[in-house]
Amino acid sequence: MLRIDIPTVIVPTTDARAALGVRLREAGLAAYREVAIAAKGLEIAHLQFAFHGLTLAVCSRVRRDGLVELEIDVGDARLPKSVFTAAQLREAEARSRARTGAARRGTRPMPKPAQGGRVSDGAGREARPWS
Numbered sequence: 001m002l003r004i005d006i007p008t009v010i011v012p013t014t015d016a017r018a019a020l021g022v023r024l025r026e027a028g029l030a031a032y033r034e035v036a037i038a039a040k041g042l043e044i045a046h047l048q049f050a051f052h053g054l055t056l057a058v059c060s061r062v063r064r065d066g067l068v069e070l071e072i073d074v075g076d077a078r079l080p081k082s083v084f085t086a087a088q089l090r091e092a093e094a095r096s097r098a099r100t101g102a103a104r105r106g107t108r109p110m111p112k113p114a115q116g117g118r119v120s121d122g123a124g125r126e127a128r129p130w131s
Helices: 014-038 086-105
Strands: 008-012 044-051 054-062 068-074 083-085
Touching: 008 014, 014 044, 014 054, 014 068, 044 086
Parallel strands: 008 068
Antiparallel strands: 044 054, 044 083, 054 068
């Protein structure tokens, strides 16, 4: 068996740095292990795990230079355990934009007023969209 050291950049938030103190390096290793165990790839948008009585949240990405970067923050223990990959987040955003765009395209345009400034709503009633 051959063992290699993989360069990984750990970016703790201020809250994580304060909460972890001297255990920051150990938390970085635990975060990397949790990302690997999740088996969803190296680009994780959100993953929470328990570490020595704390709930930590991790976001991971592969930088342009090929290094893995793990951002560590203090998590919320009230949230359910789940993992969101970056690809899943991008797909959800695209679906949301498509729904929003379809809703906008599906609205009826405002009728233009005829001479005299009165518009009928089609049922014989006067409609004043500008008032």
